[in-house]
Amino acid sequence: MEIRFILNKKQISIDVKADAVLMDVLRSLGCKSIKCGCETTNCGLCTVWIDGKSRLSCSVLAASVDGCEITTLEGVEEEAAEFGRFLAAEGGEQCGFCSPGFIMNVLAMKRELQDPDLEEIKEYLAGNLCRCTGYMSQLRAIQKYMAAQKEKEVQA
Template sequence: MNITLKVNGKKHTAEISPDDFLLETLRSLGYKSVKRGCDTGSCGLCSVLVDGKPVLSCSYLSARADGHEVTTIEGAGEEAKKVASALVGEGVEQCGFCSPGLVLSILGMKKELGKEATDDQIKNYLNGNLCRCTGYEGQLRGIRKYLEV
C-alpha cells in the first residue's frame, strides 16, 4: 500500500506493508536519527513527533501516519538546539544515543503542557525515555531551564 506523509516539511510517498512500523519507514526514507532500541515501545529512543505529539515509532504503524506531518530531530531546528543547550548547561553528559528521542519528547511536552509544567508532570510525561548515562536529575534541571526561556 502507498502512504503519503510529510517529514520535516518534505512530502514523501512510500510503499509499505500494512504491518510496517513508522521507525522502519522513516529509516528507509533516510532518516537515520530515528533509532531502534527496544522494539517494545518502552525506551523512547525511537520517539518522533506526529502532528506535534510524541509517538514511539517502533510501535506506531506507518499507515497511521498517512497524510500527517512527522518531525524527526533533523526537523526540530532551533528549538532542539535550545533544549540541548539547556541540558548541557546543567551538566547532562550524555553519549547522545537517546538524545533525539528525548529532545523530541521535551518539545512535544512543552507544546502540550506549556511552560508551567510541574516536576511531577515532566517526570510523568517523559516516563519511558530511558538514558543509561544520567541519573535524570540533571535532565530535569535542564528541562526546567528550557521551559523558563
C-alpha cells in the same frame, strides 16, 4: 502499498509493505536521529510527532500514517539545538544515544503543558529512559530551559 505523508514539511510518497514499521520507514528516508532501543515501547528512543503528538514510531504501522504530518528531530533542528545547549550545560548529555527521542518529548511537552512543575515533568517524560545520566541533570536542564522560554515570552 503506496502511502503519502508529510515528513518535516516535505511531501513523501513511498511504497511500503503492509507490516512495515514507521521507525524503519523513517530511518530509510534519512531520519537517522530515530534510534531503536527496545522495539517494545519501553525506551522512548524512537519518539516522533504524528500530527503534533509524541508517538513511539516502533509501535506504529507505516500504513497508518497515510495522510498524516510527521516531525522528527531533523525537522526541529534549531529548537533542538537550543535545548541541547541547556542539556550540555547541566551535564545531561553523556553518550547521547537517548537524546533525540528525549528532546522530541521535551519539545512536545513545552507545547502541551503550561508551566509544568517537577512532578508533571517527570510524569510526562517517564517513558524516556536514559542509561547514563541518572535523570537529575536532565531535569535541571528542562527546568532552566522552560524558565528561559517563559522569560522570552514575557519579553516578547
